[in-house]
Amino acid sequence: MKEKYSVLIPDGDSDLLIVVIHCLSQNKGYKLFVVLSEKHKNKEITHSKYINEIFVTEPLNESNEIEWIKNLNTIAEKHHIDIIMPIDVFAIRCLLKNRTYIKDPDKLGLLPPLKSFDKADHKGELSKLLLDIDLPAPETLLFDKNEICEQTPSFGFPVIMKLFEGHIGGGSGIQVFNNSESLNLFFKNNTVVGPYLIQKYIKGYDIDCSVLCKDGDILAFTIQKGTMKGVSDFVPQVGVEFLFEKDVYEVVKKLMKSLNWSGVAHVDMRFDITDKKFKVIEINPRFWGSIDASLIAGVDFTYFYCIASKGIVFEIPKYNHVKYLNLLGLKRTIKQNKWFLFNLKFLLNNTPLKFFIKDPKPFFYILYSKLKKDLQNNH
Missing domain, CATH: 3.30.470.20 (ATP-grasp fold, B domain)
Known part of the structure; x- marks a missing residue:
């Protein structure tokens, strides 16, 4: 069976592209094709000698998913693509949701069922699954958006807070709380606009x-x-x-x-x-x-x-x-x-x-971009 493939990465905008290309480049005879949006067409990795061709399209969003997939179909057919290999969450979900629009589904790389993908990607659903199948996980409390954690967690402090999606007014990312006073103060000064969880911090x-x-x-x-x-x-x-x-x-x-x-x-x-x-x-x-x-x-x-x-x-x-x-x-x-x-x-x-x-060109462009940014910041 053929082991030298033409591979299409449909979500080249992802920051993961550079490490994926590093790995794919080790496979001699592979042809690598990458789809980028206009915004990212000049990113450093595009100068890699291992990329055979780059296609610039409209950025993928929820309103153009079908058109985006039709464009992938055209590229796959014209360039005899063997494997469509999405590397990041948004493109994977899009292809799973719209699998029926893929002209040749045999070209699509291994992907999980959509229900499983969403369960794995959603912190709250994953927490429930781990409890259901009796796998070790941090003790967790789940909350809806705009809901305030008023009770002291039964598992004690320290705890961490994670968002499922969206942002926190006045801050972002994972928050750590060492006592109930700091947790109450946070909710007094911030509004959580999406569902979240509070979890026991594991030492x-x-x-x-x-x-x-x-x-x-x-x-x-x-x-x-x-x-x-x-x-x-x-x-x-x-x-x-x-x-x-x-x-x-x-x-x-x-x-x-x-x-x-x-x-x-x-x-x-x-x-x-x-x-x-x-x-x-x-x-x-x-x-x-x-x-x-x-x-x-x-x-x-x-x-x-x-x-x-x-x-x-x-x-x-x-x-x-x-x-x-x-x-x-x-x-x-x-x-x-x-x-x-x-x-x-x-x-x-x-x-x-x-x-x-x-493959030195991407590295030199990364250094050049960093130097240029540092010079701008110093002025």
Whole structure:
């Protein structure tokens, strides 16, 4: 069966494009096509030598979904596309909702049922599912929009608050509260315009599981533990270490089976040092920002996604237990220890640098954009 494919990424506006291209570029003979909106037609990754052609269209929104898919049909037919591979949430949901408008549905890569996708993507629905199937998760209270949390959570403090959608007046993002006074003060000074949850803060460490599935069965996976925090506790780690934890795998296996999941997903988890359990925090039902780290560990999720989408059967690939730093983690490490610059083996094998060395134009454009922005800010 053919294993060299022409791949169309319909949502090239996504910030995930650069890491997905890094991975896809490792597959010799693949032809890569990308759809961008006018707003993003000059983004840095468009200068990659690995992109065969870029198509500029109207940005996808709820009012033009059918036209957007018809445009994909035209591109797929004209350029003999083998696989349509959406990489981010909005495009995945659009294609799931409007699957009947896809002229050749066999070209669409592995995707989950729409109901499962929405359940995974919605923090409240996921919380209910975890309770229903008896999987470890933080204790949670769910609230409707404009509803004020007046009771003291029975599970005590500290707690975090997460939005399902929308924004918070006077602030945004995940909020942390150490006592009832700070929680009450927040609601006194802010209006929550969307549904939200309040969840027990788990004392422990981050551990994640990335998967590729078909009909609920795991085809490929990696497990990675955070080793270096980002700018806060609630953003992706800038350093990870790959390992195997049987309990993590069993939790994710049961979760994916319950969703009858197909396609990729990244399950955020946290080890609770109090009760010694790995607890599910959320699911990113899309490709993820550290997919290049999984590649470095030995699992190219883009490759396995393509061949699985075409019905090729393979054994679950093994991965190496290695450490990885993204560019921010590398910058921080070098700042702390300038001699780390001479650890060439690690720099070339355990960071994204090798991808930029092989395809330098996007990296230079990123540096140029940053320098230009810094100069503007200084003036």
